[in-house]
Amino acid sequence: MHTSRVLIFLFIFSYLPFMSYAQPDNSAMVKKIEVSGSAEEEIVPDEIFFAITLKEYLDDDKKKVSIDKLERQLNDAVRKIGVAEEDFRIEDIQSYNYDWYRKKRPQREQFLASKKYSIKFSELNKINSLFANLDAKGVQSTNIDRYDHSEREKYERELKIKALQNAKEKAEYLLRGIDEQLGGVLQVTEISTGGQPPVYRNLSYARMEMAESEYDSAPAIEFQKIKLRYEVRATFEIQ
Numbered sequence: 001m002h003t004s005r006v007l008i009f010l011f012i013f014s015y016l017p018f019m020s021y022a023q024p025d026n027s028a029m030v031k032k033i034e035v036s037g038s039a040e041e042e043i044v045p046d047e048i049f050f051a052i053t054l055k056e057y058l059d060d061d062k063k064k065v066s067i068d069k070l071e072r073q074l075n076d077a078v079r080k081i082g083v084a085e086e087d088f089r090i091e092d093i094q095s096y097n098y099d100w101y102r103k104k105r106p107q108r109e110q111f112l113a114s115k116k117y118s119i120k121f122s123e124l125n126k127i128n129s130l131f132a133n134l135d136a137k138g139v140q141s142t143n144i145d146r147y148d149h150s151e152r153e154k155y156e157r158e159l160k161i162k163a164l165q166n167a168k169e170k171a172e173y174l175l176r177g178i179d180e181q182l183g184g185v186l187q188v189t190e191i192s193t194g195g196q197p198p199v200y201r202n203l204s205y206a207r208m209e210m211a212e213s214e215y216d217s218a219p220a221i222e223f224q225k226i227k228l229r230y231e232v233r234a235t236f237e238i239q
Helices: 002-022 067-080 126-132 152-176 205-209 212-217
Strands: 032-043 047-055 088-096 112-121 139-148 182-196 226-238
Touching: 032 152, 032 182, 047 067, 067 112, 067 126, 112 126, 152 182, 152 226
Parallel strands: none
Antiparallel strands: 032 226, 047 112, 047 139, 088 112, 182 226
């Protein structure tokens, strides 16, 4: 008799965990809706990083125009158009001799030096004024390295909030169509699509040959606006 009671007790004890495990957990079931939201804005770049390389050359009298003279000229031009000292710096220094491979011609006694500079502009049209004050023969090359906006992070933060608000509005009107109410947000996933780079146009070497007075009537240099776009995916509870 004692043995049978022990067996019954063991049977019940071993069955209880199974019953507990087998019971469905309805507390985890939540009605929810998942939507995406987006926001975009176009901004005009106010940070243009312009690269210019000056090179020494021989004038009509075969005299070398030194890099020091060209650099002073560039420095004066930069100051004249109002570029801050910290926005103008040297990037690279080189020297070259184009005649070393010409066996039938005497080599130049000196190498011709070149220097690359970086200038940050807040307005692209200031490049016109810069060219107007430079010796075009002493300019080896120019290009725009990159461009951006000084308050880009602020715009990005605002767009991300607008994208989430857009997702919420979308979820609300979808649920109104089926007579349901929107609850709190359960999850948000950021999907950054970045921005389209601006397009640079209306700049040519022909401008460097203009007289300074001609720049006032020259067509404006323009940048296409930077297009910033951000997306989010949000999951909301349905009440």
